Amino acid sequence: MNHDFKMVATTLFGLEEVLATELKNLGAQKVTIGVRSVSFFGDKGFMYKANLALRTAIRILKPIKSFKVFDEDDLYKKLQEINWERIMNVDTTFSIGAVVNSKHFTTNSHYISLKSKDAIADYFRHKYHKRPNVDTKHPDVKIHVHIQKDYCTVSLDSSGMSLHKRGYRTATNIAPINEVLAAGLVLLSGYTGDCNFIDPMCGSGTILIEAAMIANNIPANINRVEFAFEKWEDYDEDLFYTIQDSLLKKAKESHFKIMGFDKAPSAVRKANDNIKNANLSEFIGVHHVNFFNSVKEVFGKTTILFNPPYGERLSIDVKEFYKKIGDTLKHGYPDSTVWFITSDMEALKHVGLRTSKRIPLKNADLDCRFVRYDMYEGSKKAKKRAPETKEDL
Template sequence: MANNYKMIAKTLYGFEAILAKELLDLGAVDIKQGNRMVSFVGDKGFMYKANLCLRTAIKILKPYESFKVNSEQELYDNIKKLPWEDFLDVNGSLAIDSAVHSEIFTHSQYVALKSKDAIVDRFREKFGKRPDVDLDFPDLRINIHIEKNNCNVSLDSSGDSLHKRGYRGATNIAPINEVFAAGLLLLSGWQGQCDFLDPMCGSGTIPIEAAMIACNIPPNLNRKEFAFEKWKDWDEDLFEKIEESTMKKVRDFHYKIRGFDKAPSAVMKAKENVKNANLSDFIEIEQQNFFQTQKENEDYLHMVFNPPYGERLEINVEEFYSKIGDTLKQNYHGTHAWFFTSNSEAIKSVGLRASRKIKLFNAGLEGRLLKYVIYQGSKKASKN
C-alpha cells in the first residue's frame, strides 16, 4: 500500500457510475465519483492497467500539486517552484492542457501559456537551456485544472484521449466516439450474453466495442503508445506483465455480433476497422437497409445503435424514426433495443413507449439513451 497514490479517471457525463464499477472490478480502492470523473487509489502497475483496460475513461491523471491562485503571478510562481526536472529532461519536450471554471482566469489557453512560461523559465535559470513544446508527442503532458481559485496540477498518464483505441483507420461522416459507444453498451447491460445487432453501424465502432466487451479484450490493446511510456520511471517489464495477465482473462464468445448499414462505403470502412481490431472472427458486417430486415430466429436479441438525428446527416426525422418504431414492432419480437438520440421530436415519432430514458451528452449535444422492449407475441408482464 505504501506505493499507492490517488489518481483521477476522466469520463463523459452520465458514465461516472459505470466507470466506478469498472475501476472496482479492476481492483482499485477508495473509489469516489465526481462530475465527469472518478478518483481512485492504486500503484504504478494499476495506472498502466487502468489505461489499458478501462472502457469508459478518457484520461488517467496522476495529481501532482494543488494550491490557491488569486492572480496570474501567483499561478506563475506556484508552477515555477515545482521541481519539474524530476519528471522532464532539459532536452525533452512538454505540452500543457488546461481547463478553467473561474472568474479570475477566463481563458484556458492563456493559463496553459503562463504555466509553460513558468516551467521553461525554471529550466533556463537552472540549466541555461529549456525544453521544447511538442503538442503532439511530448515527453511530459501536464494537466492544469482551475476551479474558482483552486488550481490542481496533474501529470497526464494517457496522452491522446483514450477513445483513440488504435483500430479505427476509416470513419464515416458522423463517427461515434469509442468511449461513448462502450458507455452505451455497458449502460444497456451488454456483457456478451446473447446475439447482438447494430442495425445502423456506420464505421463499425459499436459492434467492435461490443465484441471487446463480450470477449473481455482490453479496449486499448491496439494503441501505439501511452504518455507514461516517456516518463522517467517507465517500467516496460511491469507493463508487459500486466498486458500478459489481462490477455489471460480474454474469454470466448459463442453468439453472433452483426452490424448493418445500407451505405456500401460505410460497410467497407466498418469491415476494415473490424479487421484492424483483429475481430473478424466475431463480427459480421452486412450491407442491409434495416427497414427491410427482420429477426433471424426466436432467440433473444440485444440491439444498440446510434441512428442519425438530423445534426450531421440530413434525414426526414419524423419519417425515419417512425420507420424505426415500425420495423422493431413488426420484425423484431423478442428484442431489447437501445438507441441514443439528441432529437426530442424523433423520440415522439418512434410510436413505442420507452421503458428507460438515460440523459447523456454526445459531442456536446444533450440526448437520451432509450430502451424499448419488443415483446414476443402479446405484451407479457416483464421486469425491465
Template structure:
C-alpha cells in the first residue's frame, strides 16, 4: 500500500493498551506501543477516521522527517533544508510546539522558536514572502519532538486536543477530561449490556462518554474543526465518506444511563452537555444525594464515578468515603462499582476490599481506579466486610 504512512497517536499514561486495541479494531497496520503513545500505519482516509473515532487519543501526529541533531544551529539548518512548500503556502500561517527530553536541548519554547525561524526564513529566501504565526487557527501546526539527539518533525493533524469533543459548553469545578472519562469507562469493562450509573456526575462527562461507547458513536463528530482541514491535501469528499461509514456502524442501546448530583448547578450543566451531544434519549439526570439512594430493581448495575478528592471540595474525607462504602453495601447489591481517586488514604475508610486497583493519572494527580463487587444476598457481607 504505497499510500500508507506512519502516524503517532498520543494518549494519557496508562491508556496505551486501550489505544492499541482501538487502533486494531479500526484497522491500523504495524501497531507499536510506546509510553503515552502508539505508532501505526494507515492512509489519508485512515488519519481522518482516527481523529473522528479514537476515544483515548489526544492527538494524531504525522511524522515527516527524523534526523540526528547536535545543537540549536544544527536543528535550524536541518529544518531549513526541508521542502516546506509541500505542506503550506508562503502566504499561510503556522504554529510550532515542541517537547524535549535531552541534556543538550532543555528549553522546549526555544526549540519551537528556532524551528519556526528556519521555516519562515526558508520561505522568505525562496519566495520573498514569509508565513505568519497564528497560535489559534494556523494553516499548519507543527510538532517537534527531541529525544536525546534524535529529532522528529511531525504535522499535527488534530489541532486542538482531541479531548475537546465539542459537546461541553458548561463545566463544574475540576471537570474530568473527556479522554480520561472514556478510558475509565473502557478500563471498567462496561460494554453497554447493562444499566450504567454515575452517582456524582458533575458536568456529565462520564455519562456522555459511556453513552457514546454503548452506541458506538464516534466521539469527535461534534468538533468544529480538525487541523487537517487546512492542509493542502484536504479531501472533503473522502472525509464525508469516512464520517458516513462510521455513523453506519452505530448500534442500538437497550438499557439506562443514570446520573445523580446534589448540586442543582451541576445537574443543569450536565443536562446541557448531554443535550449538546444529542444523547438525551439515552441519559437521564436527577438531583439526588447518592448517600440516600438505593438500587432500583434486581438487574445488574455498573457504577463509575469521580468523587471529590479534597482538591475541589472542603469535605470530611473520612466520613465521605465511609458513606460511599456504606451506601454501596446497604443499597446496591448486584453491582460492579468503580471510582477514581487520588486520595489513597481516604480509600482505607471505604470499609470494603477492592477487587481491582488500576494505576492511572487524573491530570498530574497520581490516582487509582478501584473496583468493588457488591454481591447479592449473604455473599455481600461474607466477601466485602473487612
C-alpha cells in the first residue's frame, strides 16, 4: 500500500498559483504555495502523475532530510549522517544540483554541489572502500540540495531533466519561449479550448503546441523519453503505465481552430516540424502570414496570445512596432481577447489600447508583464479603446 509523502514542485516566478490550481485539480493534498514552488502531499502514483501531467512545474522533488546548517563543513557533516543506503549503493551513479540563498555561505552553488558530492562519495568510501561514480548527464539518482537561510533540504529529483523539456521541440528560432512559461501564459489567459486560438507571431510553435495540449487535455509530458524516477529501485512500471493510460483516457477533442502565423518561411517549417513531433498536426494550422497585413478570418470569440520580439531580440523601431500591433488589433481583430508578454514597459505605451489586466512574470532573467486587451465590436469600440496614459503603466 502506497503512503502519502511530501513533495515540492518548482516553477517560474508568477506561476505559483497556476501550479497550485493544477495540483489541486489533479488531486494533490495539503497544497501550499511558496516562492517559485508549491509543496503538496501524494503517494508514489501521484508523483508519476505529477511528472506526466503538470504543465507549469519545472521539476518534482521528494524531500528526504531537512536540517539546520551554518557553513560548508557543517553541511558536509550533516550529509554524512543521512542513511544513503536507503537511496543508493556503491554501484549507483549520481549527480548533485544545488541552490543557495544564505548569508552563512559565501561560496557559489557549484561549490556546494561539489562539497555535497564529496560528502556522499566519502560516506560510501569510508564504509565500503569504494565510492559511487558521478554522472552529470544520465545519473541513476539525482539529488537536490536547497539551502535557504539556516535550513538545508535534501531531496531526490524525480524528474531528471527539467520538465520544460517536453520532448517535442527539435527545431527552434532565436530565444524560443520556455515550454513551462508558454503553458503558464495559456492557463493564465483562461483559454481551455472553448474558442478559437491564434498565435500571430508563432516562431517555432511552442505556444500553439501547449495551447493544443490544454484544449485537448493531453498530458504535458506524454512525449518525454524518461523521468528520473524510472531508475529508482522502487520504480513500479505497471503503476506508471496505469497512471499514463488513465491520463490519456481523459483526453478530449476540441473542435475550435488553433492557428499560428509567422512572416518567416523558416519559422513556419520549424513550427510544423515541432507540431508533428507532438502528434498535434490535426489540431493546429500554421500559415506564412505577416500579422501586420492580416485580419481575423474566423468567426466567433477568439483568444489571441503571442510572444512578440522584445528586449535584445528587437532590432527595429520599438515605437512603430508596438503601434502597428495596436493598429492591427483595432482594425482587424474584433471580438477577441488579446494577450501578449513583453519586457519593454515603455513600448506598451505605443500600443494605443488600454490594458484590462497586467500580470508580473519573468522570462529568463527579464522582468515582464503579461497584458490583456479586450477587443470589442460596434459601439463598445470607442469607449473601450481609450489610449493608455502614463498613470496606467
